[in-house]
Amino acid sequence: MTPEMERAFAVIRSEHGAESLSRVERMLEPGGGGPRHPLQKGAKWILPGLSPTPWHEPYAYPELTPVVEALEYAHPAIKDELNSAWAAHREGFSAYEHYLTRQEDWQALYVYRDGALVAESAATVPTAHKVLQEFAVDTGTICPLLESHFSTLLPGASIAPHCDLWNFSINLHLAVDIPDGCGITVADETRCWREGRCLLFDYSFEHEARNDGDRPRTCLLVDLWHPETTRAERRALVVLVSEVRRLMADV
Known part of the structure; x- marks a missing residue:
């Protein structure tokens, strides 16, 4: 670890206890903190002690229930605003840039990015912006290392199997506009989105998605801290990942 990380970790231990970061420290040891599920092999970091569960019940965690309820309740307005943005403000969407690839047939409209809400989204998708502000940002459940965006797969598009970088945040999907013929597979289990409802899964497990329908498929994706x-x-973890990104940018 860098001196900056050591100092920050020392402050956290002084406030939360000597053992408060033991799992983070084990994660950084050679071997990545212990054994992992075979379908998590592609992830960079696995924080030990978190339930190795690919699919999570969205209403299972009191910390996350308010944002799930708020998004599902607001779905009709969110869908209307998304469709208006797609029709009138297409320039706000861009090819999604995953850390592994960039896809033109996978379009994104960002609501939260780089640790803050995207100001422009308050005008184009105000309901999603407001719900995320109140129930994810202000409550600290959103993971500031990642993002929230409307994820639009064009007809015929697919996302190849991959693992994301870590397991200490999980991915919430609000199914905004879902044609027939769409599915998502996580750890070899395929599910279909139900419009107006949420799915929650651990994206450190290998996952893939497809749109075999006849119109775009859109979900609102929110990266939340793993509730455990x-x-x-x-x-x-914010200190760790931010420092790693800074060092990589300096290379």
Whole structure:
């Protein structure tokens, strides 16, 4: 670890206890903190002690229930605003750039990015912006290391099997506009989105998606802290990932 990380970790331990970062420290040891599920092999970091569960019940966690309820309740307005943005403000969408690839047939309209809400989204998709502000950003459940965006797969598009970088955040999908012929597979289990409802899964497990329908498929994706992480761990993980990104940018 860098001196900056060491100092930050020391402050966190002083406030939360000497053992508060033990799982983060084990994660950084050679071997990545212990054994992992075979379908998590592609992830960079696996925080030990988190339930190795690919699919999660969206209403299973009191911390996450408010944002799930709010998004599902607001779905009609969110869908109307998304369709208006797609028709009148297509320039706000861009080819999605995953850390592994960039896809023209996978379009994104960002609501939260680089640790803050995207100001322009308050005008184009105000309901999603407001719900995320109140129920994810203000409550600290959103993972500031990642993002929230409307994810639009064009007809015939697919997302190849891959693992994301870590397991200490999980991905919430609000199914906004779903044609027939769409599906998502996580750890070899395929499910279909139900319009107006949420799915929640651990994207450190291998996953893929497809749109075999006749119109675009759109979900609102929100990266949330894994509910089994602690406040101390979240602070440390922000320090860790931010420092790694800074060092990579300097290379």
